Amino acid sequence: MYRRTFLELMAGTFALCVLPGCAGRAGQAGGSSLGVGHAEGPLDAAAYRAERRYLETRFGRIAYLERGTGDAALFLHGFPLNSFQWRGSIERLSPFRRCVAPDFMGLGYTEVAQGQSYAPAEQVAMLVTLLDRLSISTVDLVANDSGGAIAQLFLAHHPDRVRTVLLTNCDVETECPPAAVLPVIEMARKGTYVDQWLAPWLADKVLARSDQGIGGMTYTRPAELSDETIEYYFAPLVRSQRGRDQVHAYTLALEANSLAGIGPALAKSTVPTRILWGTGDTIFSQSSADHLDKAFGNSRGVRRIPGARLFFPEEYPDLIAEEARALWGVR
Structure with missing residues (x-):
C-alpha cells in the first residue's frame, strides 16, 4: 500500500492541494480552505486519492482522509491495508460525524520519518499529534485487526479523549499477535514478505482473490475484491524500496505483545464499547470476542x-x- 500520488482535486475555481505548504484546517499540509470534510459522493479509489490529505509531523508525512463535520470519529485500519478499508463506512457516517481515517506509519501512503519507531505506542503518539493538529479533542474510535490493538492502547493512555469504542476482530491481550501472523513476521525479518506475498498479489489479481491470496485469507466474499482495491492497498508497498522497507518495519513491530498489562486500564474504563466479531475469521480466535467483552468496564x-x-x-x-x-x- 504505498507511494504517494500527487493529485489535485479541482472543484470550480478551487483546488485541493495535497502538497506541503498549502493552507488547510488547523494548519495541516494539504487541503483547501473549504475543507474536504464537506465532500460528498461515492469514495471509489479515484475519489479517495483526490481527497487524500497529508500532515507534516515529526513522525513523517501522515496520509489521511477527512469527511464530515461536527464530533469526530477516528477510523483505524488493519494490516496490511490502509484507511481505504473504511471508505464505505465513511460514506455512510460522514453525515453524522467528522470522519478522520489515517494511514498508519508503515502502511498506506504515509511516509515515515527516518529513524522513527513503528511500535504501536508510537502509532498512538502519531494519532494524538494528528488530532491535536486538526483541533480534535475527543473521538469515537472505530477499529479493525491491528488497528484494534492501537485503539485499545489509545483508550488506555488517553481515556479522556475517547467517547465510544467500536471494535471488530482484532488483537486482545492474550492474543497479540495471533499465531497466524508469526510466519509473516518471520518473512519480514528476512526481508521476503513483500516479494513472497504482496508483490504476487499485486501482479496477479486473480491470485489475490484466491484461497492463496489475501481474499481467501481475510475476506468473506473474496470474488468481490476489486482490482482497483488490490491496487490501492498494495501498490505503495510494493513499487518502491521505501514502501517495502516501511511495511517490513511495521510487520516487525507487531512481534512484541503491545497489549501486555492493559487489562486494568480497560477494566476501569467507563467508555461505552461495542464489539462486532466475524465468526468466519481464521486469524483471531473466537474466544477473543468474549475476552474483550469481559475486559472492558463498560462493554x-x-x-x-x-x-x-x-x-x-x-x-x-x-x-x-x-x-x-x-x-x-x-x-
Whole structure:
C-alpha cells in the first residue's frame, strides 16, 4: 500500500492541494480552505486519492482522509491495508460525524520519518499529534485487526479523549499477535514478505482473490475484491524500496505483545464499547470476542456476524454504520 500520488482535486475555481505548504484546517499540509470534510459522493479509489490529505509531523508525512463535520470519529485500519478499508463506512457516517481515517506509519501512503519507531505506542503518539493538529479533542474510535490493538492502547493512555469504542476482530491481550501472523513476521525479518506475498498479489489479481491470496485469507466474499482495491492497498508497498522497507518495519513491530498489562486500564474504563466479531475469521480466535467483552468496564456486548472473516468491516459498511450510530446515539 504505498507511494504517494500527487493529485489535485479541482472543484470550480478551487483546488485541493495535497502538497506541503498549502493552507488547510488547523494548519495541516494539504487541503483547501473549504475543507474536504464537506465532500460528498461515492469514495471509489479515484475519489479517495483526490481527497487524500497529508500532515507534516515529526513522525513523517501522515496520509489521511477527512469527511464530515461536527464530533469526530477516528477510523483505524488493519494490516496490511490502509484507511481505504473504511471508505464505505465513511460514506455512510460522514453525515453524522467528522470522519478522520489515517494511514498508519508503515502502511498506506504515509511516509515515515527516518529513524522513527513503528511500535504501536508510537502509532498512538502519531494519532494524538494528528488530532491535536486538526483541533480534535475527543473521538469515537472505530477499529479493525491491528488497528484494534492501537485503539485499545489509545483508550488506555488517553481515556479522556475517547467517547465510544467500536471494535471488530482484532488483537486482545492474550492474543497479540495471533499465531497466524508469526510466519509473516518471520518473512519480514528476512526481508521476503513483500516479494513472497504482496508483490504476487499485486501482479496477479486473480491470485489475490484466491484461497492463496489475501481474499481467501481475510475476506468473506473474496470474488468481490476489486482490482482497483488490490491496487490501492498494495501498490505503495510494493513499487518502491521505501514502501517495502516501511511495511517490513511495521510487520516487525507487531512481534512484541503491545497489549501486555492493559487489562486494568480497560477494566476501569467507563467508555461505552461495542464489539462486532466475524465468526468466519481464521486469524483471531473466537474466544477473543468474549475476552474483550469481559475486559472492558463498560462493554455494550458482542454481536457475532455469521461467517464473516477478518476484514468484514470493508464488506459490510451498512452494518458498521448501523452499529456506530446506535453506539453514538444518532438516528
